[in-house]
Amino acid sequence: MTKYSRRTRAQAPAATNVESSTTLICLVAWAVPGAGHLWQGRIRQGLVFIVTLPLMFVTGLWLEGRIFLFDVSEPLVALAAVADFGIGLLYVLGRVMDLGSGNAVAATYEYGNSFLIVSGLLNALVVVDAYDVSLGRK
């Protein structure tokens, strides 16, 4: 019991460091798509994500899709907002710059929404992958 306690005490700071760096990697991976992989030396994957996901998001805006706001009174809108939010700082930037107001009568409106929502969801998968990499599972 004593040995276990000593080992636990000795390992505690290292474990805390790993946890905090994993949390930081996940935050960075969420904020900038692909940055989590670039940080961990997965350059090729990181470059693929940092090019593809923002391009997909911008395509969604070009197609006059809407960046959804959190509105709990409308569950589907709230879910779409959660998915959009997955793209990270681009979501915030889009809102601040007043982009993504959406044009519901445009023929490409639903396509734009799909591009915006799926880019956010794909970035959520990328964050999970960066988390796995940081824990040495991949």
Next chain:
Amino acid sequence: MASHFFLMMLFSCFVSVVFAALMRDKPEEQIRLGARLFAAFVLAGVALGWLMYPFPL
């Protein structure tokens, strides 16, 4: 430029690239999986489109 088919291909391309990069580590495997996913997305889209053809909106 904004035809349904072109947008479906563009969407398939983005999703295939990201999935291939996520699911495989070696470049050759990534290219192979990406091409297969892209083909599957496009073929499934066209097939579903034809299946829905008899049903009016």
